[in-house]
Amino acid sequence: MLYFVLAALILYYWWESGVYKGRARQLATAHCRALELQLLDDGMVITGIRPARNAAGRLVLRRSYRFEFASTGDRRYRGAIVLDGMQLRSIELEPYKLSDSQV
Numbered sequence: 001m002l003y004f005v006l007a008a009l010i011l012y013y014w015w016e017s018g019v020y021k022g023r024a025r026q027l028a029t030a031h032c033r034a035l036e037l038q039l040l041d042d043g044m045v046i047t048g049i050r051p052a053r054n055a056a057g058r059l060v061l062r063r064s065y066r067f068e069f070a071s072t073g074d075r076r077y078r079g080a081i082v083l084d085g086m087q088l089r090s091i092e093l094e095p096y097k098l099s100d101s102q103v
Contacts (some may be wrong), residue, residue: 013040021046022083023064031091032069032079036099040068040076052084071096 025044033040033080044065052062063083068076077096 017046020063020083020086021065023086024083025067025083027083027088028065028067028069028079028081028091032064035093037069037071037093037096038073040070043067044081047080054084054087054089062089069093069096072099 021044025039029043038100044067046063047066048062048064050062051059056058065081065083067078067079067081070076075097077094079091079093081091
């Protein structure tokens with residue numbers, strides 16, 4: 001019985017992680033589009049998870065992800081996104097070269 005409960009918890013965590021990762025990808029894609037950047041590989045790599053308080057003071061899990069983007073297509077740059085629960089906390093982008101259309 002204990003193994004069944006443990007397996008169920010692992011499956012639930014795995015499924016829930018996919019939901020949050022999808023939300024992070026959605027927010028990063030929208031941010032990149034607004035800046036005329038391209039999110040590369042649709043990849044989100046989780047870099048951290050910890051309990052934290054959100055803006056309303058509620059206890060949530062803060063998840064940090066890393067992703068890569070391009071501005072001119074000749075180089076990859078790194079970005080980071082942090083979610084408090086499902087809410088965006090921050091997006092940071094490495095300094096990047098502007099394309100001619102962005103100038």
